[in-house]
Amino acid sequence: MSPSMTLLLLPGLLCDARLWRDQVAALGGTLPCQVADLTRDDTLPAMAARALALVPEGSPIALVGLSMGGYVALEAMRQAPHRIARLALMDTSARPDTPQQARRRRGLLALSQSGQFRGVTPRLLPQLLHPDRLEGPLGEEVRQMAERVGRDAFARQQRAILARPDSRPDLPGLRVPTLVAVGEADLLTPPDLAAEMAALIPGAVLRILPGCAHLPPMEDPATVTALLRDWLAAATIAPQHGPL
DSSP, X not given: OOTTOEEEEEOOTTOOGGGGHHHHHHHTTTSOEEEOOOSXXXXXXXXXXXXXXXXXXXXXXXXXXXXXXXHHHHHHHHHOGGGEEEEEEESOOSSOOOHHHHHHHHHHXXXXXXXXXXXXXXXXXXXXXXXXXXXXXXXXXXXXXXXXXXXXXXXXXXXXXXXXXXXXXXXXXXXXXXXXXXXXXXXXXXXXXXXXXXXXXXXXXXXXXXXXXXXXXXXXHHHHHHHHHHHHTXXXXXXXXXXX
Protein backbone atom coordinates (compact mmCIF):
# COMPACT_ATOMS: atom_id res chain seq x y z
CA MET A 1 0.00 0.00 0.00
CA SER A 2 1.15 3.55 -0.65
CA PRO A 3 2.60 5.17 2.49
CA SER A 4 0.82 8.42 1.57
CA MET A 5 -2.61 6.84 1.21
CA THR A 6 -5.39 8.11 3.50
CA LEU A 7 -8.18 5.88 4.77
CA LEU A 8 -11.40 7.88 4.52
CA LEU A 9 -14.34 6.31 6.38
CA LEU A 10 -17.95 7.34 5.72
CA PRO A 11 -20.60 6.58 8.39
CA GLY A 12 -24.19 5.56 7.77
CA LEU A 13 -27.50 7.16 8.68
CA LEU A 14 -27.62 8.17 12.37
CA CYS A 15 -23.99 7.08 12.78
CA ASP A 16 -20.93 9.05 13.81
CA ALA A 17 -17.24 8.25 14.27
CA ARG A 18 -18.10 5.56 16.85
CA LEU A 19 -19.08 3.31 13.93
CA TRP A 20 -15.43 3.10 12.83
CA ARG A 21 -13.76 3.45 16.25
CA ASP A 22 -12.16 0.01 16.30
CA GLN A 23 -10.96 0.15 12.70
CA VAL A 24 -9.33 3.54 13.25
CA ALA A 25 -7.64 2.23 16.41
CA ALA A 26 -6.31 -0.84 14.60
CA LEU A 27 -5.28 0.75 11.30
CA GLY A 28 -4.37 4.27 12.36
CA GLY A 29 -0.78 3.30 13.04
CA THR A 30 -0.41 2.10 9.45
CA LEU A 31 -1.85 5.04 7.52
CA PRO A 32 -3.70 8.31 8.17
CA CYS A 33 -7.40 7.80 8.96
CA GLN A 34 -10.24 10.30 8.63
CA VAL A 35 -13.89 9.79 9.55
CA ALA A 36 -16.17 12.15 7.64
CA ASP A 37 -18.96 14.13 9.29
CA LEU A 38 -22.05 13.39 7.19
CA THR A 39 -24.46 15.27 9.44
CA ARG A 40 -24.11 18.80 8.08
CA ASP A 41 -25.45 18.59 4.52
CA ASP A 42 -28.73 17.57 2.94
CA THR A 43 -27.47 16.34 -0.44
CA LEU A 44 -25.10 13.52 -1.34
CA PRO A 45 -22.94 15.78 -3.57
CA ALA A 46 -22.39 18.18 -0.67
CA MET A 47 -21.61 15.32 1.70
CA ALA A 48 -19.10 13.85 -0.76
CA ALA A 49 -17.40 17.19 -1.37
CA ARG A 50 -17.04 17.82 2.38
CA ALA A 51 -15.61 14.33 2.91
CA LEU A 52 -13.11 14.63 0.05
CA ALA A 53 -11.93 17.97 1.42
CA LEU A 54 -10.59 16.16 4.51
CA VAL A 55 -7.81 14.61 2.41
CA PRO A 56 -5.08 16.78 0.87
CA GLU A 57 -4.87 16.78 -2.91
CA GLY A 58 -2.18 14.36 -4.02
CA SER A 59 -2.87 11.82 -1.27
CA PRO A 60 -4.55 8.72 -2.72
CA ILE A 61 -7.76 7.84 -0.92
CA ALA A 62 -8.86 4.41 0.29
CA LEU A 63 -12.58 5.09 0.56
CA VAL A 64 -14.93 3.06 2.78
CA GLY A 65 -18.66 3.72 3.02
CA LEU A 66 -21.33 1.91 5.02
CA SER A 67 -25.04 2.21 4.18
CA MET A 68 -25.64 5.93 3.50
CA GLY A 69 -21.85 6.23 3.51
CA GLY A 70 -21.86 3.87 0.55
CA TYR A 71 -24.16 6.22 -1.35
CA VAL A 72 -21.75 9.05 -0.54
CA ALA A 73 -18.78 6.92 -1.63
CA LEU A 74 -20.35 6.32 -5.04
CA GLU A 75 -21.01 10.06 -5.34
CA ALA A 76 -17.36 10.73 -4.45
CA MET A 77 -16.35 8.36 -7.25
CA ARG A 78 -18.39 10.50 -9.63
CA GLN A 79 -16.85 13.73 -8.35
CA ALA A 80 -13.20 12.73 -8.04
CA PRO A 81 -12.39 9.32 -9.56
CA HIS A 82 -8.76 10.39 -10.03
CA ARG A 83 -8.33 10.75 -6.25
CA ILE A 84 -9.69 7.36 -5.14
CA ALA A 85 -7.26 4.44 -5.22
CA ARG A 86 -9.54 1.77 -3.76
CA LEU A 87 -13.16 1.44 -2.68
CA ALA A 88 -15.02 -0.56 -0.04
CA LEU A 89 -18.83 -0.66 -0.01
CA MET A 90 -20.39 -2.15 3.13
CA ASP A 91 -24.04 -2.92 3.81
CA THR A 92 -25.23 -0.59 1.09
CA SER A 93 -26.89 -0.61 -2.31
CA ALA A 94 -26.42 1.00 -5.71
CA ARG A 95 -30.19 1.18 -6.21
CA PRO A 96 -32.47 4.12 -5.41
CA ASP A 97 -35.31 3.65 -2.96
CA THR A 98 -38.31 1.66 -4.07
CA PRO A 99 -41.64 3.51 -3.65
CA GLN A 100 -42.29 1.46 -0.49
CA GLN A 101 -38.88 2.32 0.96
CA ALA A 102 -39.38 6.00 0.15
CA ARG A 103 -42.77 6.01 1.90
CA ARG A 104 -41.27 4.39 4.97
CA ARG A 105 -38.39 6.86 4.98
CA ARG A 106 -40.78 9.82 4.74
CA GLY A 107 -42.80 8.33 7.60
CA LEU A 108 -39.74 8.20 9.86
CA LEU A 109 -38.87 11.74 8.81
CA ALA A 110 -42.38 12.94 9.71
CA LEU A 111 -42.19 11.09 13.05
CA SER A 112 -38.95 12.80 13.96
CA GLN A 113 -40.17 16.23 12.91
CA SER A 114 -43.31 15.83 15.02
CA GLY A 115 -41.17 15.76 18.14
CA GLN A 116 -40.85 11.99 18.41
CA PHE A 117 -37.24 11.63 17.31
CA ARG A 118 -36.46 9.38 20.29
CA GLY A 119 -39.03 6.98 18.89
CA VAL A 120 -37.10 6.55 15.65
CA THR A 121 -34.16 4.50 16.95
CA PRO A 122 -36.24 1.78 18.68
CA ARG A 123 -38.08 1.30 15.38
CA LEU A 124 -34.83 1.02 13.45
CA LEU A 125 -32.71 -0.90 15.95
CA PRO A 126 -34.05 -4.41 15.11
CA GLN A 127 -32.97 -3.80 11.52
CA LEU A 128 -29.53 -2.48 12.44
CA LEU A 129 -28.18 -5.21 14.71
CA HIS A 130 -28.17 -8.98 14.64
CA PRO A 131 -30.95 -10.35 16.90
CA ASP A 132 -28.37 -11.81 19.28
CA ARG A 133 -26.95 -8.33 19.96
CA LEU A 134 -30.10 -6.27 20.46
CA GLU A 135 -30.31 -6.51 24.24
CA GLY A 136 -26.63 -6.10 25.03
CA PRO A 137 -24.44 -3.01 25.46
CA LEU A 138 -24.05 -2.64 21.71
CA GLY A 139 -27.72 -1.74 21.35
CA GLU A 140 -27.29 1.04 23.87
CA GLU A 141 -24.22 2.33 22.04
CA VAL A 142 -26.22 2.52 18.80
CA ARG A 143 -29.00 4.42 20.56
CA GLN A 144 -26.50 6.87 22.05
CA MET A 145 -24.86 7.36 18.66
CA ALA A 146 -28.24 8.21 17.11
CA GLU A 147 -28.93 10.71 19.90
CA ARG A 148 -25.61 12.43 19.23
CA VAL A 149 -26.47 12.77 15.54
CA GLY A 150 -29.84 14.22 16.48
CA ARG A 151 -33.13 15.08 14.84
CA ASP A 152 -32.01 17.88 12.53
CA ALA A 153 -29.11 15.91 11.06
CA PHE A 154 -31.37 12.87 10.69
CA ALA A 155 -33.74 14.99 8.60
CA ARG A 156 -30.90 16.26 6.41
CA GLN A 157 -29.60 12.74 5.88
CA GLN A 158 -33.02 11.36 4.97
CA ARG A 159 -33.57 14.12 2.41
CA ALA A 160 -30.20 13.34 0.86
CA ILE A 161 -30.93 9.61 0.71
CA LEU A 162 -34.36 10.15 -0.86
CA ALA A 163 -32.77 12.09 -3.72
CA ARG A 164 -30.02 9.59 -4.49
CA PRO A 165 -29.63 8.37 -8.08
CA ASP A 166 -29.46 4.85 -9.44
CA SER A 167 -25.72 4.15 -9.33
CA ARG A 168 -25.84 0.75 -11.03
CA PRO A 169 -24.91 2.15 -14.46
CA ASP A 170 -21.70 3.57 -12.93
CA LEU A 171 -20.43 0.31 -11.47
CA PRO A 172 -18.98 -1.37 -14.58
CA GLY A 173 -16.73 1.68 -15.04
CA LEU A 174 -15.01 1.31 -11.67
CA ARG A 175 -11.31 0.49 -12.05
CA VAL A 176 -10.05 0.35 -8.48
CA PRO A 177 -9.66 -2.61 -6.09
CA THR A 178 -13.16 -2.92 -4.62
CA LEU A 179 -14.44 -4.79 -1.59
CA VAL A 180 -18.18 -5.37 -1.21
CA ALA A 181 -19.17 -6.65 2.24
CA VAL A 182 -22.48 -7.22 4.00
CA GLY A 183 -23.81 -8.81 7.16
CA GLU A 184 -25.55 -12.10 6.50
CA ALA A 185 -28.58 -10.92 8.50
CA ASP A 186 -28.76 -7.40 7.05
CA LEU A 187 -32.46 -6.62 6.51
CA LEU A 188 -32.01 -3.07 5.22
CA THR A 189 -29.50 -3.81 2.46
CA PRO A 190 -29.53 -7.61 2.22
CA PRO A 191 -26.79 -9.76 0.71
CA ASP A 192 -28.47 -10.02 -2.70
CA LEU A 193 -27.94 -6.27 -3.18
CA ALA A 194 -24.26 -6.66 -2.28
CA ALA A 195 -23.97 -9.54 -4.75
CA GLU A 196 -25.56 -7.37 -7.43
CA MET A 197 -22.96 -4.65 -6.92
CA ALA A 198 -20.06 -7.09 -6.83
CA ALA A 199 -21.21 -8.68 -10.07
CA LEU A 200 -21.26 -5.30 -11.81
CA ILE A 201 -17.86 -4.04 -10.55
CA PRO A 202 -14.88 -5.53 -12.43
CA GLY A 203 -12.75 -7.64 -10.11
CA ALA A 204 -14.77 -6.85 -6.97
CA VAL A 205 -14.42 -9.12 -3.94
CA LEU A 206 -17.67 -10.05 -2.15
CA ARG A 207 -17.67 -11.01 1.53
CA ILE A 208 -20.72 -12.11 3.56
CA LEU A 209 -20.17 -11.59 7.30
CA PRO A 210 -21.75 -14.22 9.58
CA GLY A 211 -23.36 -13.09 12.82
CA CYS A 212 -23.77 -9.52 11.58
CA ALA A 213 -26.67 -7.41 10.39
CA HIS A 214 -26.35 -3.79 9.16
CA LEU A 215 -23.47 -2.55 11.34
CA PRO A 216 -20.58 -5.06 11.06
CA PRO A 217 -17.84 -2.57 12.07
CA MET A 218 -19.46 -2.48 15.53
CA GLU A 219 -20.88 -6.01 15.60
CA ASP A 220 -17.67 -7.82 14.59
CA PRO A 221 -14.88 -5.25 14.57
CA ALA A 222 -12.02 -7.75 14.33
CA THR A 223 -13.38 -9.37 11.17
CA VAL A 224 -14.07 -6.01 9.52
CA THR A 225 -10.60 -4.75 10.42
CA ALA A 226 -9.03 -7.87 8.91
CA LEU A 227 -11.07 -7.44 5.73
CA LEU A 228 -9.97 -3.83 5.40
CA ARG A 229 -6.36 -4.74 6.07
CA ASP A 230 -6.42 -7.29 3.24
CA TRP A 231 -8.20 -4.82 0.94
CA LEU A 232 -5.59 -2.14 1.67
CA ALA A 233 -2.86 -4.60 0.70
CA ALA A 234 -4.58 -5.63 -2.55
CA ALA A 235 -2.77 -5.17 -5.84
CA THR A 236 -3.03 -1.56 -6.91
CA ILE A 237 -5.06 -0.53 -9.94
CA ALA A 238 -4.46 3.05 -11.06
CA PRO A 239 -7.19 5.51 -10.04
CA GLN A 240 -9.50 6.68 -12.81
CA HIS A 241 -8.78 9.91 -14.64
CA GLY A 242 -12.16 10.70 -16.07
CA PRO A 243 -15.88 10.46 -15.35
CA LEU A 244 -17.46 7.12 -14.58
